[in-house]
Amino acid sequence: MRARVTVYPRREILDPQGKAIRDALSRVGFAGVDDVRAGKSFEISLTGEDPEAARRQLRDMCEKLLANTVVEDYSVELLDGGAGVQP
Amino acid sequence: MRARVTVYPRREILDPQGKAIRDALSRVGFAGVDDVRAGKSFEISLTGEDPEAARRQLRDMCEKLLANTVVEDYSVELLDGGAGVQP
Incomplete structure (x- = not known):
């Protein structure tokens, strides 16, 4: 099963990298x-067939390792037919 | 119009960061x-209403600034109802 985890700075947190890219796009x-x-x-490839268990495991990975939840939000999507889910 | 651009190392290129994360996930x-x-x-917010023009512009941004196409692949998705598209 393939999944995509996306991690962004929280909306209320400044995103200087995003701002720099926006300015660079304007400049070019x-x-x-x-x-x-x-x-x-x-992009994470998982063994196992249960989408609900996979989503739970992916959220757990975000909480423990992939995201810093103090300053970042994450979202988890299963790419093989599962619908996206917000934490 | 909102869009998401995703940039990954090309399949044939080694991805040491991905490997390190895989090993770290096993370890925890x-x-x-x-x-x-x-x-x-x-995640890019664009003015303009034409999805085809937006996709063209986003691919152009990837070629010029967001991706290093020698070693990276990109994909472009419109988030407000547009279907994903590969370059």
Whole structure:
């Protein structure tokens, strides 16, 4: 089973990397970019067939290792047909 | 219009960060993790209403700034109803 975990800075936290990318896009000529948030993406291949168990395990991975939940939000999606889920 | 751009190391390129995360997940007790690929995710808010123009612009951003296409692959998704597209 394949899953995608996305980790972004929390909305209320400044995102200087995202701002720098937005400014750089403007500088190289892309108009109409309102906002950019820069985060991390992990594509994870899991053994096991139970989507609910996989989602639980992925959320647990985020809480323990993949995200710093003080300053970051995460979301978990199963790529093989499972719908996205917010923590 | 909101979009998500995901940038990963190319399949044929070694991904030491992904491997380190896979090993760390095993070490903290997560069994059944076959593989992890570590990449970047950008959530981009664009003005403009034409999904086809937005996709073209986003691919252009990847080629020029967001991805190093020698060693990285990217994908572009529109989050407000547009379907994902591979470059």
